[in-house]
Amino acid sequence: MFPRPIEKASPVSQFAYKAALPLALFVWLLPLLAIFLTSIRPALDIATGNMFGLPSQFVMFENYGQVLAQPNALRYMINTLIITVPTVILSVALACLTGYALAVYRFRWALPLFFVFVAGNFVPFQILMLPVVDLSVRLEMMNTIPGLVIFHAAFQTGFCTLFMRNFIKALPFELIEAARIEGVDEFKIFWHLVLPLVKPAIAALSVLIFTFIWNDFFWATVMLQDDANLPITVGVRTLNGEFVQQWQLISAASLLAALPPVIMFFAMQKHFIAGLTLGATKG
Amino acid sequence: MASATAASAGSLRASRYETDTARAAVAGVVLIVAAWLLFFVIDPGTVQNWLGYAQRSDARVPAFFVRFVLLLAVIVSAFMLVTSTGYYKRNRIRLAPWMFVSIGLIFFAIYVILPIFQSFSYSFTRWDGLRDINGVWTGEWVGFQNYQRLLEDPNFYTSLWNNLLWLVLYMLAVPVGLGIALFLNQTVTGIRIYKSLFFFPFVISQVVVGLIFTWAYNPEFGLVGEIWGWFFCEETTNILGNPTTVCSVDPPNILGDPNVATYGIIAAGLWPQIAYCMILYLTGLNNVSPDQIEAGRLDGARGWKMLRHVILPQLAPATFLAVVVTVIGALRSFDMIATMTQGGPFGSTNVLAYYMYDQAVGEGVGRYGYGSAIAVVLFAIMLVYISYFLWRMWQDEREAR
Numbered sequence: 203m204f205p206r207p208i209e210k211a212s213p214v215s216q217f218a219y220k221a222a223l224p225l226a227l228f229v230w231l232l233p234l235l236a237i238f239l240t241s242i243r244p245a246l247d248i249a250t251g252n253m254f255g256l257p258s259q260f261v262m263f264e265n266y267g268q269v270l271a272q273p274n275a276l277r278y279m280i281n282t283l284i285i286t287v288p289t290v291i292l293s294v295a296l297a298c299l300t301g302y303a304l305a306v307y308r309f310r311w312a313l314p315l316f317f318v319f320v321a322g323n324f325v326p327f328q329i330l331m332l333p334v335v336d337l338s339v340r341l342e343m344m345n346t347i348p349g350l351v352i353f354h355a356a357f358q359t360g361f362c363t364l365f366m367r368n369f370i371k372a373l374p375f376e377l378i379e380a381a382r383i384e385g386v387d388e389f390k391i392f393w394h395l396v397l398p399l400v401k402p403a404i405a406a407l408s409v410l411i412f413t414f415i416w417n418d419f420f421w422a423t424v425m426l427q428d429d430a431n432l433p434i435t436v437g438v439r440t441l442n443g444e445f446v447q448q449w450q451l452i453s454a455a456s457l458l459a460a461l462p463p464v465i466m467f468f469a470m471q472k473h474f475i476a477g478l479t480l481g482a483t484k485g
Numbered sequence: 486m487a488s489a490t491a492a493s494a495g496s497l498r499a500s501r502y503e504t505d506t507a508r509a510a511v512a513g514v515v516l517i518v519a520a521w522l523l524f525f526v527i528d529p530g531t532v533q534n535w536l537g538y539a540q541r542s543d544a545r546v547p548a549f550f551v552r553f554v555l556l557l558a559v560i561v562s563a564f565m566l567v568t569s570t571g572y573y574k575r576n577r578i579r580l581a582p583w584m585f586v587s588i589g590l591i592f593f594a595i596y597v598i599l600p601i602f603q604s605f606s607y608s609f610t611r612w613d614g615l616r617d618i619n620g621v622w623t624g625e626w627v628g629f630q631n632y633q634r635l636l637e638d639p640n641f642y643t644s645l646w647n648n649l650l651w652l653v654l655y656m657l658a659v660p661v662g663l664g665i666a667l668f669l670n671q672t673v674t675g676i677r678i679y680k681s682l683f684f685f686p687f688v689i690s691q692v693v694v695g696l697i698f699t700w701a702y703n704p705e706f707g708l709v710g711e712i713w714g715w716f717f718c719e720e721t722t723n724i725l726g727n728p729t730t731v732c733s734v735d736p737p738n739i740l741g742d743p744n745v746a747t748y749g750i751i752a753a754g755l756w757p758q759i760a761y762c763m764i765l766y767l768t769g770l771n772n773v774s775p776d777q778i779e780a781g782r783l784d785g786a787r788g789w790k791m792l793r794h795v796i797l798p799q800l801a802p803a804t805f806l807a808v809v810v811t812v813i814g815a816l817r818s819f820d821m822i823a824t825m826t827q828g829g830p831f832g833s834t835n836v837l838a839y840y841m842y843d844q845a846v847g848e849g850v851g852r853y854g855y856g857s858a859i860a861v862v863l864f865a866i867m868l869v870y871i872s873y874f875l876w877r878m879w880q881d882e883r884e885a886r
Binding site: 203204205207208209219220223226227230231232233234236237240248253254296297299300302303304306307309311312313315317318319320321322324325326327328329330331332333334335336337339340342343346347348349352353355356357359360363388389392413416417419420423424435436438439442449452453456457459460463464466467468471475478479 | 528529545546548549550553568577578579581582583584585586588589590592593595596597598599600601603604607614616620667668670671672673676679681682683684685686688689690691692693696697698700701706707708711756761764765768770773775778791792795796806813816817819820823824837838841842845846853856857859860861863864867870871874875878879882
């Protein structure tokens with residue numbers, strides 16, 4: 203293990219290390235802590251300049267309640283959810299199929315096709331933006347949530363395929379070979395043999411894509427205009443526009459917007475990190 | 486199952502590769518009907534008539550679902566049709582991958598691959614993004630005019646310069662991430678919680694990070710103002726007896742100063758990016774072989790030398806990945822700029838990604854041609870890294886074989 207385990211060091215440096223840990227964490231998360239403190243203080247504190255001391259009153263529920271009581275706040279949250287969940291399902295499902303095809307079959311186009319997915323996944327959004335907008339307008343899907351979902355699902359298929367293909371490639375190929383010799387239909391091999399084996403990959407991808415899509419801002423700004431359709435990342439700006447100078451509400455709204463992916467991360471931490479690293483360390 | 490296969494193999498051999506006519510016929514009929522409905526019958530107008538919506542635009546979402554179900558029917562019946570033919574059965578291994586890859590590939594081609602080429606062609610036109618009532622394109626071809634204008638546009642050079650700044654400074658995330666990973670790579674109690682809390686900023690959306698830092702940078706209410714106050718300001722009472730703060734040097738208005746605003750945004754952007762690099766390195770450090778470290782120790786390698794000669798070579802995959810995601814993150818920086826400064830003050834924080842958006846749809850006038858030209862430049866920069874990444878992947882694949 204590198205660096206040398208601290209248990210082998212002198213008691214003094216052990217103590218220093220254990221003291222440095224929370225201190226470093228405090229500095230690292232200082233912006234977040236400060237904004238959290240602001241979000242639980244009464245307006246009075248901010249008026250009198252008590253921005254960083256202890257809140258004179260604990261009004262967390264009042265502040266967050268006030269944000270949620272805004273006419274559109276819940277709407278934005280729900281919109282984000284109905285954009286995010288179908289996107290995750292669609293893109294992961296598609297990627298299972300494409301990843302399987304590109305990992306298991308040794309056909310000449312396997313690698314070029316795989317590279318097309320990988321390369322497409324890295325292009326800047328701006329080069330896709332105008333044609334995608336034009337296409338959505340022509341399909342009469344502009345400014346609708348399904349229109350955005352279909353685009354997201356198609357785009358995320360690139361990353362998901364990269365991930366799935368590498369995951370399936372690492373499975374023992376002999377299993378599939380044996381099933382083929384038995385004469386099992388290709389689709390049945392996929393459904394009954396491979397799918398159960400890639401469950402961890404599906405979990406990791408779902409958590410990751412959920413976070414990506416939840417946090418998406420660019421495509422929602424581009425593809426949605428009606429206030430009733432906006433997700434929270436875009437809506438939070440509208441909300442903040444209404445809370446002029448009410449910093450306690452602005453911070454509460456910002457933290458609320460960030461909350462679901464955070465919960466997702468802490469609940470599914472192992473999958474999340476596996477997703478972030480495995481999907482690409484292999485690449 | 487094996488015995489059953491063996492027993493029926495003889496009787497099956499004859500029928501196995503023949504076209505299943507009944508199934509093929511049913512699938513074919515479904516395919517034709519669904520495709521016909523999909524392409525020639527269903528539009529929001531029809532759905533509006535069926536369901537009695539008041540307005541055509543209200544009928545768009547239900548129309549979408551009708552189309553989506555029909556599309557699924559087309560796909561499934563097409564698969565049924567193909568798989569029931571004798572030709573497919575004989576060439577199963579050759580055709581099956583195409584069946585599996587087709588849906589994903591078609592979607593990806595329509596929404597990602599084709600638009601790249603379309604953007605190239607847009608960049609040679611002048612177009613406001615509108616079509617006339619028959620859906621006919623209303624722009625005009627102008628050759629290289631957009632690119633010529635780009636070369637004379639000072640905002641373009643500002644954006645390009647800022648992109649360079651982003652690329653260079655964002656790279657700090659890699660060594661800093663490594664540093665934090667080394668710091669945290671211990672086994673004291675509670676270290677797992679520390680690791681996940683350090684990773685925390687990456688999970689928050691960039692919009693929220695932008696909001697947090699906008700507030701932190703605020704010279705009056707924010708963190709910067711507060712910390713500044715500790716060093717340069719003191720509380721006094723003015724003539725009227727009200728408490729005021731007097732500062733020997735005014736706190737900096739980071740986002741309001743054209744000279745430093747970009748650096749402020751980059752610093753904010755580094756926060757989640759460092760967390761990302763850290764987690765990549767932590768996983769990498771987990772996989773470093775203990776034997777080699779032991780061998781290194783026996784050879785007297787310690788500290789920096791050990792890191793340089795034993796650890797870093799083994800962390801090469803993590804470093805590669807960290808560099809790739811950092812470059813992509815730097816070139817994709819949009820959310821932060823949109824939330825923190827909207828390209829201001831005086832266009833000083835524009836990057837290509839934001840400037841493109843601003844030109845194409847931001848000001849209310851669509852400049853699709855000019856915007857596409859900017860996008861093409863951004864794409865060309867990214868293409869350098871994409872090619873490098875693909876080349877590395879190709880090398881790995883060849884080795885794996």
